[in-house]
Amino acid sequence: MSAAAARRRLSRRRAWRLAFRYLAAVALTVVFLFPIYWLFSISLKTPDEIFASPPAWYPASIQFDNFKVLFKDGDATTVWNSLFIAGTSTALAMFLGTLCAYSLARFKTGGDNLAIWIISQRMIPPIVVVFPLFLLYVWLGWVDTYHGLILLYTAFNLPYVIWMMRGYIEDIPIELEESALVDGCTRWQVLVKVVFPMARTGLFATAVFTFVFAWNDFIFALVMTRSEVTTYPVQVTHYFGGQSNFWAKIAAMSVLGAAPVFVAVAFLQRYLVRGISMGAVKG
Amino acid sequence: MARLKITGLKKSYGATPAVRGVDLDIPEGEFTVLVGPSGCGKSTLLRTIAGLEDADEGTIEIDGEVVNAVRPRDRNIAMVFQNYALYPYMSVFENIAFGLRARKTPNAAVTTQVHQAAEMLGITALLARLPRELSGGQRQRVAIGRAIVREARLYLFDEPLSNLDAQLRDEMRGEIKRLHQEIGKTMIYVTHDQIEAMTLADRIVLLKDGLIEQQGAPLELFDRPATRFVAGFLGSPSMNFVPATLEQTGDTLVVIFADGTSLALPASRAAALAGRIGGEIIFGVRPEHISKAGNGVARDSHAPLNVTIDLVQPTGSRTYVIFQLGATAAVAELEVHDVERPGEHLTLLVDMNRVVIIDPKTDLVISHIGSAASAA
Amino acid sequence: MSTLANDSGSRMNRFADRNFKYLVIAPAVLILLLFGIFPLVYTLLVSFQNINMMETDTSFSGLLQYRQLFSDIRLWESLGHTLLIVAIALPIELIAGLMMALLFLDRMPGRQIFVALLVLPTMIAPIVAGATWRLLFDNRFGPINQVLGWITGEPQAILWTIRPEYVYPAIFIAEVWQWTPFMFLILLAAMSNVDTSLTEAAEIDGASRLRIFFKIMLPAIWSVMTIALLIRGLDLFRIFDVIWALTQGGPGTKTETISIYAYIQGFRQFETSYTAAMAFLVIFLLTIAVMFALKRMEFVR
Numbered sequence: 001m002s003a004a005a006a007r008r009r010l011s012r013r014r015a016w017r018l019a020f021r022y023l024a025a026v027a028l029t030v031v032f033l034f035p036i037y038w039l040f041s042i043s044l045k046t047p048d049e050i051f052a053s054p055p056a057w058y059p060a061s062i063q064f065d066n067f068k069v070l071f072k073d074g075d076a077t078t079v080w081n082s083l084f085i086a087g088t089s090t091a092l093a094m095f096l097g098t099l100c101a102y103s104l105a106r107f108k109t110g111g112d113n114l115a116i117w118i119i120s121q122r123m124i125p126p127i128v129v130v131f132p133l134f135l136l137y138v139w140l141g142w143v144d145t146y147h148g149l150i151l152l153y154t155a156f157n158l159p160y161v162i163w164m165m166r167g168y169i170e171d172i173p174i175e176l177e178e179s180a181l182v183d184g185c186t187r188w189q190v191l192v193k194v195v196f197p198m199a200r201t202g203l204f205a206t207a208v209f210t211f212v213f214a215w216n217d218f219i220f221a222l223v224m225t226r227s228e229v230t231t232y233p234v235q236v237t238h239y240f241g242g243q244s245n246f247w248a249k250i251a252a253m254s255v256l257g258a259a260p261v262f263v264a265v266a267f268l269q270r271y272l273v274r275g276i277s278m279g280a281v282k283g
Numbered sequence: 284m285a286r287l288k289i290t291g292l293k294k295s296y297g298a299t300p301a302v303r304g305v306d307l308d309i310p311e312g313e314f315t316v317l318v319g320p321s322g323c324g325k326s327t328l329l330r331t332i333a334g335l336e337d338a339d340e341g342t343i344e345i346d347g348e349v350v351n352a353v354r355p356r357d358r359n360i361a362m363v364f365q366n367y368a369l370y371p372y373m374s375v376f377e378n379i380a381f382g383l384r385a386r387k388t389p390n391a392a393v394t395t396q397v398h399q400a401a402e403m404l405g406i407t408a409l410l411a412r413l414p415r416e417l418s419g420g421q422r423q424r425v426a427i428g429r430a431i432v433r434e435a436r437l438y439l440f441d442e443p444l445s446n447l448d449a450q451l452r453d454e455m456r457g458e459i460k461r462l463h464q465e466i467g468k469t470m471i472y473v474t475h476d477q478i479e480a481m482t483l484a485d486r487i488v489l490l491k492d493g494l495i496e497q498q499g500a501p502l503e504l505f506d507r508p509a510t511r512f513v514a515g516f517l518g519s520p521s522m523n524f525v526p527a528t529l530e531q532t533g534d535t536l537v538v539i540f541a542d543g544t545s546l547a548l549p550a551s552r553a554a555a556l557a558g559r560i561g562g563e564i565i566f567g568v569r570p571e572h573i574s575k576a577g578n579g580v581a582r583d584s585h586a587p588l589n590v591t592i593d594l595v596q597p598t599g600s601r602t603y604v605i606f607q608l609g610a611t612a613a614v615a616e617l618e619v620h621d622v623e624r625p626g627e628h629l630t631l632l633v634d635m636n637r638v639v640i641i642d643p644k645t646d647l648v649i650s651h652i653g654s655a656a657s658a659a
Numbered sequence: 660m661s662t663l664a665n666d667s668g669s670r671m672n673r674f675a676d677r678n679f680k681y682l683v684i685a686p687a688v689l690i691l692l693l694f695g696i697f698p699l700v701y702t703l704l705v706s707f708q709n710i711n712m713m714e715t716d717t718s719f720s721g722l723l724q725y726r727q728l729f730s731d732i733r734l735w736e737s738l739g740h741t742l743l744i745v746a747i748a749l750p751i752e753l754i755a756g757l758m759m760a761l762l763f764l765d766r767m768p769g770r771q772i773f774v775a776l777l778v779l780p781t782m783i784a785p786i787v788a789g790a791t792w793r794l795l796f797d798n799r800f801g802p803i804n805q806v807l808g809w810i811t812g813e814p815q816a817i818l819w820t821i822r823p824e825y826v827y828p829a830i831f832i833a834e835v836w837q838w839t840p841f842m843f844l845i846l847l848a849a850m851s852n853v854d855t856s857l858t859e860a861a862e863i864d865g866a867s868r869l870r871i872f873f874k875i876m877l878p879a880i881w882s883v884m885t886i887a888l889l890i891r892g893l894d895l896f897r898i899f900d901v902i903w904a905l906t907q908g909g910p911g912t913k914t915e916t917i918s919i920y921a922y923i924q925g926f927r928q929f930e931t932s933y934t935a936a937m938a939f940l941v942i943f944l945l946t947i948a949v950m951f952a953l954k955r956m957e958f959v960r
Binding site for chain 3: 018021022024025028029032033035036038039042050051052055057096097099100102103104106107109110114118121123124125126127128129131132133134135136151152154155156158159162187188212215216217218219223233236237240247250251254257258261262264265266269272273
């Protein structure tokens with residue numbers, strides 16, 4: 001076979017394989033995204049469309065009434081609650097956790113034992129701790145309060161922040177800090193002037209994942225709040241009825257809860273692997 | 284054993300060309316070394332021969348069969364990688380046996396062949412170990428073992444010795460040469476180290492910027508370089524290049540340097556350089572072709588040079604000295620005790636038979652020891 | 660790493676500097692101790708007492724609660740349900756994740772977009788995922804039944820979240836949908852990190868794609884894979900949100916997992932001490948499982 005013919009056969013085979021892979025990729029994406037699409041489409045449909053049988057596959061016209069209802073009824077404030085609680089706990093967890101991570105990374109404080117204990121905290125099933133913590137909170141009077149939930153999320157995000165930031169800090173060449181020390185900085189200054197700026201991408205990525213964990217939590221919010229403080233995941237379950245569900249509200253509230261996360265993912269593509277796998281694979 | 288023929292090969296990575304048009308014709312059983320500085324395209328060329336990359340243009344023929352569209356596993360070639368690429372979770376035995384097992388060779392045959400290869404390389408005692416338990420040199424042997432056990436028709440080596448320390452490298456060089464003598468297959472070897480190239484090759488292919496600068500037997504390239512690049516690449520320490528002008532004094536051609544120093548060229552060079560009188564040239568001489576006067580080497584072809592030594596670098600077996608030639612710092616390789624300390628004044632003798640004259644505008648060598656007889 | 664004495668600081672500063680590494684971990688560790696150790700200790704104490712809805716008997720009751728554990732059929736059924744879920748969902752997620760990772764392993768334009776999109780299910784709140792599938796599975800208005808109707812040619816009105824024979828498939832579908840992308844992402848990253856010269860050498864040696872996958876790729880990603888399985892396995896064990904959204908443990912107690920049962924006992928029935936004992940049982944079982952898993956991982960190495 002001539003060289004040119006051989007090359008043509010090669011590229012044709014390649015093309016088929018690529019086409020097949022694209023087909024599979026698109027099919028997978030459709031299957032995985034369909035439920036999300038459905039959720040979004042219900043949130044935009046009129047009651048007639050929602051309760052049509054056979055179901056309407058797309059809203060005839062996009063209307064935001066379902067969302068408006070949430071805002072009017074005041075249910076949408078739960079989203080603000082979630083934002084406030086998740087945001088504050090993230091800030092707190094990031095600050096304390098990064099400090100701790102620095103100590104672990106540079107000084108190996110507490111050695112392996114401390115590190116292992118910290119990571120094991122992440123493995124504890126919430127159901128085990130939620131009960132005694134509830135009793136503690138009752139005793140402290142922290143049930144159904146903002147600060148109670150914030151502190152709880154902070155505590156449960158700390159292991160993750162410490163673990164991740166330790167990895168990111170270890171990646172920073174130590175010479176930078178040593179040269180700052182030689183130049184006369186105190187340890188605190190080294191932290192603030194050298195470490196934080198160098199680790200800022202890691203800080204950002206970890207912060208977003210921490211936020212998402214707190215944002216999405218259900219069980220702690222369910223147990224620790226009553227009527228004063230409600231986060232959006234709990235609110236969604238209020239719309240489940242015995243026989244009938246407030247579908248439009250379920251969908252609209254879910255969309256409000258899911259949308260910020262999608263935006264975060266768009267920004268964070270590069271850090272997805274490391275954030276989700278907790279550094280098991282350096283991504 | 285296979286004949287390899289490459290015609291017009293071109294390969295680019297995106298907008299960056301790696302190989303810009305290479306023609307090679309390698310007969311059976313020859314040991315060919317592809318050598319050149321980083322980025323010259325030698326690894327790309329090798330990987331294209333292996334089938335790990337596709338050529339953009341040109342053909343690759345093994346034993347007359349065009350293999351451009353043939354997958355690596357079907358080309359019947361073997362390859363030794365720079366980082367050994369040993370399968371970390373398999374024993375040495377299984378590593379070597381891998382290719383045989385992939386081709387469904389019966390167990391008895393596998394055992395025999397693996398043992399044969401292991402004996403040839405002296406690693407029989409290591410067969411049960413895991414790669415991570417081996418030293419660098421041992422791993423390299425296993426990698427070679429994996430390649431030779433399969434009786435492929437073409438063997439490719441991608442800088443196999445780069446990761447070894449100097450002493451091991453010397454040792455393994457000898458092993459590879461001995462291997463080629465024993466099994467006699469066609470081998471293509473990539474390296475950036477010119478010593479490896481010189482000692483191992485039947486033929487050197489020197490590449491620069493994706494093109495072949497010169498190819499031929501090692502000594503051919505060493506004594507009769509075609510370009511300045513070739514002259515400077517081979518040989519360690521590398522050749523001295525000093526700008527000068529070519530003048531004629533009476534019947535003799537003379538090389539005159541910036542500071543007025545002059546060296547007379549032997550008559551044999553006159554024919555080749557006839558048309559260059561009065562012009563600028565670059566004078567090239569290897570450090571080992573400069574010696575100290577009085578060491579009993581004086582011949583007609585040796586021209587004297589009076590210099591002041593600036594720097595002395597003894598290595599134990601030779602002493603390298605640096606002095607000014609014209610406006611350039613030049614290196615000479617002298618006997619151990621020729622010079623004691625810098626600042627000494629010395630008379631050196633330059634072997635003018637072996638010098639190389641280069642045209643500064645084209646960087647082509649216009650006169651070397653071989654062109655003495657023929658006209659330019 | 661030694662600290663540098665800083666002459667220009669006050670004694671306070673020098674103290675801070677020298678003990679920097681302890682000061683800096685102090686707040687985090689204190690919080691963790693409060694939220695980590697305290698619950699465990701307290702749970703242990705309470706489990707030896709006899710507190711429930713009716714009475715608050717804080718006297719030492721010995722192993723009263725623990726003995727009750729063993730005769731509680733509902734408890735063991737819930738454990739059974741939990742193990743069933745782990746045993747079925749985990750392999751599905753693993754294999755599907757592997758296949759997806761292989762699909763996206765080689766370069767292809769737009770791959771990053773596909774990956775980002777495919778990861779979205781994992782990022783939404785599990786309770787929202789559950790709610791979403793509840794909508795999808797609705798017997799009259801949900802598209803699942805609609806599509807099934809097209810395929811089978813007759814209208815389907817499957818009560819996914821109510822009929823006992825359909826609840827588990829529903830749960831599996833929702834759970835696998837949400838978490839396969841997690842496995843996919845981790846496996847894709849691990850596979851991408853495998854030294855290409857290994858696969859190239861194997862290719863030149865004549866190995867088929869299948870052989871390369873099983874003998875080269877799989878061993879190379881083994882450690883990451885086992886960690887991912889461990890994380891997902893533990894997560895599956897404590898599954899709560901998705902089931903709560905779909906069936907609330909029903910019909911009856913058919914899909915009640917250990918977490919749901921514990922929640923009901925603790926927060927609906929207020930069987931405080933009993934729940935505490937259950938909590939310790941769970942901790943005990945999990946610790947054994949984790950240690951067993953870790954040991955096996957060491958062995959394979």
